[in-house]
Amino acid sequence: MNRHLRLAAWALGISVLARLAWVLLLPNGMNFVDLHVYVDGSANLGSGHLYDYTDSSKTPDFPLPFTYPPFAAFVFYPLHFLPFSVVAVGWVLATVAALCAVVWLTLEMIVGKDALREQGWRTVAVSWSALGLWLEPVRSTLDYGQVNVFLVLLALLAVRSTKWWVSGTLVGAAAGVKLTPAVTGLAFLAWRRWASAIWSGVVFFGTIGLTYLISPGETRKYFEELLGDANRIGPVGSATNQSLRGALSRFAGHDVKSGPVWLVAVLVTAVLAYFAWRTLRSDDRLGTLLIVQLFGLMLSPISWSHHWIWLLPLMLWLVYGPLRKAPGARVLTGFWLVDTVIGVPWVLGFAQSSIWTIPRPAILSWLGAVDVFGVLVTFAWLIYIGRLSSARTADRSPEPVPHPVR
Secondary structure, X not given: OOHHHHHHHHHHHHHHHHHHHHHHHOOOOOOOHHHHHHHHHHOOOOOOOOOOOEEOOOOOOOOEEOOOOHHHHHHHHHHXXXXXXXXXXXXXXXXXXXXXXXXXXXXXXXXXXXXXXXXXXHHHHHHHHHHHOOOHHHHHHHHHOOXXXXXXXXXXXXXXXXXXXXXXXXXXXXXXXXXXXXXXXHHHHHOOOHHHHHHHHHHHHHXXXXXXXXXXXXXXXXXXXXXXXXHHHOOOOOOOEOOHHHHHHHHHOOOOOOOHHHHHHHHHHHHHXXXXXXXXXXXXXXXXXXXXXXXXXXXXXXXXXXXXXHHHHHHHHHHHOOOOOOOOHHHHHHHHHHHHHHXXXXXXXXXXXXXXXXXXXXXXXXXXXXXXXXXXHHHHHHHHHHHHXXXXXXXXXXXXXXOOOO
16 A cells, blocks of 8 residues: 555545544534434334424424435334434444445546556545545535435446346435435436336336335325425525525525426526537446436425535546546536535525525525536536537547546
8 A cells, every 4th residue: 555545544534533523522413413303203104103203302493304205214214223323323434435435436437447446546536535524515414414425326336237127226216215316317318228217217116115005194195295395395595405496596585486487497407408418428427427416406496505415426527537638627626626615505504594584685695506506507618618629629539547646
């Protein structure tokens, strides 16, 4: 092991120990507000009261309900048999392991398996894993005990697999836990992996069928009454909601819901996403996946800042991917790095007088759209680079694998 890899390993180890010390030693380290809902809420599966459950022990201004599909409660159900402190520490360690796997798989999609056998690329993987723990989406995911990193990992594993039934099962099961990973099916369609796309839908509906057998009333209540009720999930206008609906609502001063303003914004975003995708090389699977996932984050009515784990793979793609030498790539990387290290939406959350009051001072409304603007600029940049490349040359041959030392 060379010196750089040792330093990276030390940085990762110290980061993990710091997180564990935070959990075990600080007064609020064991808050894990969302993990409490996962564990205690899922214990009500089959009782008829799964969606009546709320936890206000840490959030008295907003009692947190169980908002995921009933299949999520089925997955989390065994956790309530364990002491919560054991679950919390295990959740942190599992999240860290999943984050390392996300970084590794992202780099593997960029440079290939063979390159990752080199110590230089292993140093890159470990270094970015250490850095990733301090990015706000990951920090908040660990603070809340959220499931986001696991869902990103499942999507990457699904894309990595060449077996349609493995890919479809992973995406369908992830969508059964939380609906948003279903957008990965768009990537399957873009690659014409029809079997994977169809099977993911079959598995998703299979999760519904399973929970219907266990608790038909709760399954019907979720999919007939609660699905699409964004206000039940949380305050749409909060600065930490970085979806199109959240940003537009803050500008409008009221919840725009799925009205004409939102529909036009979705259409514009979809068009930009489509043309951005068309500029990618056919073998750039990661680029396609990132466009799909960013579009999904924009489309969702609620995309809390901690949902934006995909910004870490995006930065890796910008730094090491096929467009790393394109004009503006480093500037765009710097924008996303500053945004995620600071956690601009998270900081603005402290500046809002109430999470329920949608009107904001103009500066907070504009800053509160930082991720939305970032995605639109990223899509526009891809379109520009595509046109620039077409004007310069018709050669779309792959560039050599980048050198890991930066």
